[in-house]
Amino acid sequence: MEHGRLEDAKARREWDTPMYRLAVAQLDRTAQQMDLDPNIWERLRMPQRAHVVSFPFRRDDYDTVETVFGYRVQHLLTMGPTKGGIRFDVDVDLGEVTALAMWMSWKCALMGLPFGGAKGGVRVDSDALSRTERQRLTRRFTMEIIDVIGPDRDIPAPDLGTDQQVMAWIMDTYSQQRGHAVPGVVTGKPIELGGSEGRREATGRGVVVCVEAACRHLGIDLEGARVAIQGYGNVGATAARLVDRLGARVVAVSDVRGGTTHPGGLELDNVDRWIADNRYLTGYPGGDDVTNGELLELDCDILIPAAVQNQITSHNAERVKPRLIVEGANGPTTLEADAILADRGVFVVPDVLANAGGVTVSYFEWVQGLQQFFWSEDEVNRRLRDLMQRAFGDTLALSTAEGVDLRTAALMRGIRRVTEAKRRRGVFP
Ligand code: NAD
Numbered sequence: 261m262e263h264g265r266l267e268d269a270k271a272r273r274e275w276d277t278p279m280y281r282l283a284v285a286q287l288d289r290t291a292q293q294m295d296l297d298p299n300i301w302e303r304l305r306m307p308q309r310a311h312v313v314s315f316p317f318r319r320d321d322y323d324t325v326e327t328v329f330g331y332r333v334q335h336l337l338t339m340g341p342t343k344g345g346i347r348f349d350v351d352v353d354l355g356e357v358t359a360l361a362m363w364m365s366w367k368c369a370l371m372g373l374p375f376g377g378a379k380g381g382v383r384v385d386s387d388a389l390s391r392t393e394r395q396r397l398t399r400r401f402t403m404e405i406i407d408v409i410g411p412d413r414d415i416p417a418p419d420l421g422t423d424q425q426v427m428a429w430i431m432d433t434y435s436q437q438r439g440h441a442v443p444g445v446v447t448g449k450p451i452e453l454g455g456s457e458g459r460r461e462a463t464g465r466g467v468v469v470c471v472e473a474a475c476r477h478l479g480i481d482l483e484g485a486r487v488a489i490q491g492y493g494n495v496g497a498t499a500a501r502l503v504d505r506l507g508a509r510v511v512a513v514s515d516v517r518g519g520t521t522h523p524g525g526l527e528l529d530n531v532d533r534w535i536a537d538n539r540y541l542t543g544y545p546g547g548d549d550v551t552n553g554e555l556l557e558l559d560c561d562i563l564i565p566a567a568v569q570n571q572i573t574s575h576n577a578e579r580v581k582p583r584l585i586v587e588g589a590n591g592p593t594t595l596e597a598d599a600i601l602a603d604r605g606v607f608v609v610p611d612v613l614a615n616a617g618g619v620t621v622s623y624f625e626w627v628q629g630l631q632q633f634f635w636s637e638d639e640v641n642r643r644l645r646d647l648m649q650r651a652f653g654d655t656l657a658l659s660t661a662e663g664v665d666l667r668t669a670a671l672m673r674g675i676r677r678v679t680e681a682k683r684r685r686g687v688f689p
Contacts, residue, residue, distance in 0.1 A: 275310065275333075277355025279569055283362045285595050290671040293664065300679050304365075307358050308376075309334040313404040317397045320390050328397070329353075329383045332405045334414055335361035336376030338681050341412055343368060343447075343619060344378035345419025346426070348389070348397075351568070352381035360419075360590055364619070366674030367612040371651055373623045378414050380405065386421030387516065398426050402433040409434070411444030417622050418448040418494070420568065424460065428453055444629045447622035456625035457637035459618075462644060464498025464566075466617015467588045469648040470609045471503060471562060474584050477656065478607055483507035486523070486560040488582070490514050490552060491567025492531075492541065495588040495615065499564050504528055512547075512555050514567070515540055519555050520547035556580055565592035572597045580606065587611040602665055610667035612674060613655055620647055 273280070284305055291301045311332045316325045331354055334342040344364040357379045364377030382401055389397065408414055418427055427449040434445045443454035451457065458465070475482045485508045489496045492513040500510045509525030517540045520526065527546055534544045542549055556563065556571060557579045565571050566588030572580060577593075577600035585601070586609040587593065593601070593608065601608055621644055628634050635643075659669035 273306065275307070275354040275358040277353060277359075279359040279591060280355035282569075282591060282595060283359035286667070286671060287362070287675070289595075290668055290675055293662070293668060294672055294675065296675065296679065297683070300682050303682070304336075304362075304675070304678065307333045307335045307361055308337050309408070310354060310358065311405060311408055312354060313401075315400050315404050317393065317400050320393055326384075330381065330401045330404060331357040332378065332380040332408055332414070333357045333361040334376065334378045334408070336365040336678060338678065338685060339369075339376055340374040341376075341410075342378035342414040343373075343375035343622065344380065344414075344417065345448075345618075346379075346401075346416045346422050346430075347381040347419040348384050348386040348394075348421035348426075349381065349568075350383060350385050352383040356569070357381050363590055363612055365678060366671055367616045367619060369674040369677040370612055370655070370670055371616050371620055371623075371647060372677075373619065375415075375619070375623070378416075379419075380416060381419075394426065395429055398422075398429040399433045402430045403437075406434060406437060409445060411442060411626075415444070415622075415626065416446050417618065420493070423494070424448060424450045424455065427455075444626060447625040448618075449625075454625075454629050456621055456628055456640055457635065458640035458644065459621045459625055460494065461498045461502075462621035462640075463495045463588065463615050463618035464500075465502060465641065465644060466620065466648045467495065467499045467564060467566070467586055467614050468502040468506070469617070469645055470614045470652055471499075471564070471584070471586050472506070473649060473652045473656075474586065474607060474609050475562075478584060480561060480584060484509060485562055486511045486525075487562045487564065488512040488521075488555055488558050488560045489564045489566055489588075490519070490555055490571065490592075491565065491589060492519075492535070493566070495618075496564065496566030497532075499566060499588055500528055503562075508562070511560050512550060512558055513541065514550065514552050514555050516567070518542050518552060519550045520544040521550045521555065521558060522547040523559075562586065565589045568592070570594060572601070574600065577601055578604075583607060585609070587614045590615065598665070598667065608666060609652075610670050613651060613666070613670045616651065617644055617648055620644055 360379035569591035
């Protein structure tokens with residue numbers, strides 16, 4: 261192959277999508293600032309393993325067979341098993357899963373957890389699946405990736421569109437094949453199967469530890485502060501409850517179809533009752549309907565994006581009002597928006613730090629499972645709080661020392677640890 265064609269071929273990335281480009285652009289910007297070894301830098305820009313599968317599952321009518329795509333990407337195998345969620349969502353593709361796996365690597369390293377980053381997903385409309393369809397889909401997907409997951413290999417957890425029940429089906433399918441129960445193959449599983457107290461709420465709880473720490477830093481009084489939350493799922497609804505308990509006013513929440521707002525603060529018990537009866541927030545009588553776009557531009561003090569990526573962009577960053585944004589979702593802010601927000605003095609607690617509570621308690625779950633010794637909810641929450649507060653404090657200190665924003669500081673800490681581990685192991689052979 262002539263030189264030019266080889267260079268072109270080497271530059272081609274099957275996973276090259278806008279979200280992958282965002283993750284790589286963040287890595288590149290941070291690597292430049294850190295003066296990172298170019299050999300390791302290049303290695304970190306791509307996943308170590310990527311599995312793409314297509315597989316069928318039966319719809320409930322039993323005649324229709326749907327064929328869907330699934331992915332499991334392991335970004336970094338240097339420091340232990342890989343770890344990362346599985347999402348069921350219509351936007352899942354190889355680029356998205358690769359970007360999310362890369363962020364998991366930085367997140368685990370930043371928190372000092374002995375894992376590399378991974379992520380998985382199936383491109384499917386999660387909301388449109390019945391319980392039985394979801395179960396068949398989950399079990400077949402587990403079979404498709406069974407050789408690459410395992411308690412010492414790669415440990416999935418819940419993410420967008422998946423929950424404890426999905427983890428239980430993965431654990432059961434894996435265990436059926438191995439011939440004995442293997443609870444350690446997933447985290448975020450039900451308590452009865454060896455799950456951890458506090459895991460379901462852990463990501464939202466960690467987000468709120470960051471909200472409190474950032475408020476202290478910025479001199480914002482959380483009592484009475486107005487909080488808007490995009491995404492009212494596991495992360496968003498937990499964060500809403502906890503900030504409400506701390507005296508803040510939750511002025512807006514949303515789901516995939518839109519949201520509801522009340523400037524005086526929403527009654528969360530009523531919101532939950534409405535969702536139990538109507539599934540979606542639209543039409544909730546205790547507030548006014550808003551679109552997801554409008555929610556991001558509401559007049560409030562704190563914004564928690566807790567839904568999906570690519571929400572705060574160059575198109576709306578000028579109009580985002582709060583002084584503080586705490587990223588519950590992965591990748592909600594684009595690189596261009598980051599620059600605009602920084603110019604405007606908005607303080608952003610980045611995803612790799614803000615939503616690290618989930619993988620931290622997943623780590624606790626893994627440790628408890630290995631020891632067969634389980635902690636109380638209070639103990640889990642206390643340890644989570646300690647680790648999150650320490651990570652926040654150390655990252656803030658580095659951002660001040662280096663004169664960089666919190667995202668860059670968080671990535672610097674994660675990438676530095678990964679780089680040191682890679683250097684110690686060397687190149688095989
Ligand atoms: P979830 O499925 O429980 O809830 C997602 C919420 O977002 C739902 O209210 C859904 O209706 C809404 N939503 C979905 N698509 C949307 C869209 N296009 N626009 C607006 N809203 C939309 O998921 P979750 O576990 O709460 O995850 C939310 C985010 O947090 C994701 O970005 C995920 O990667 C991240 N996260 C989750 C965990 C975890 O432990 N669950 C850990 C770290 C990060």
